[in-house]
Amino acid sequence: MSIRCPKCKGFWKKRFVKNELVEQRESLETVERTDEGTIFSNSPFEPNHGYEVKRLEQVRMVQETTRDFWECKDPVCGHQWTTEEYSEYEGQLEA
Ligand SMILES: [Zn+2]
Incomplete structure (x- = not known):
């Protein structure tokens, strides 16, 4: 990110003012999960076996766009501008 x-x-003139949520939406995405487990042997002569099971799972994702407000610390310049940031994380919106 530029400073x-x-x-x-001017360098180091960028000051964070605030940010606000522009858009927030929920989507479904399919992800691959791996379950790991162990099968325990009944016999003392046979080791336990580990196993992996891959499965597809639908998860809810929240996609967010936020707008950051910046201003220049130089009082002569006083420029104000905004940048937008996009992020995505697993979760769901509050009902
Ligand atoms: Zn400036």
């Missing part, structure tokens, strides 16, 4: 003010190009 410059886009107008006066």
Whole structure:
């Protein structure tokens, strides 16, 4: 991420003001999960066996767009601008 003010190009002039949620939506995505387990042997002469089972699972994802507000610390410049950030995480929106 740039640390410059886009107008006066001054370094370290960028100050975070606030951010706000632009958009938030929920989607379903299919992910592959791996279950691991152990089958325990009844016999002392046979070792336990580990196993893996892959399965597909539908998970809810939340996609978020937030807008960050910035301003230049240089009082002569005083430029204000915004940037948008997109993020995605597993979860669901509050009903
Ligand atoms: Zn500036």
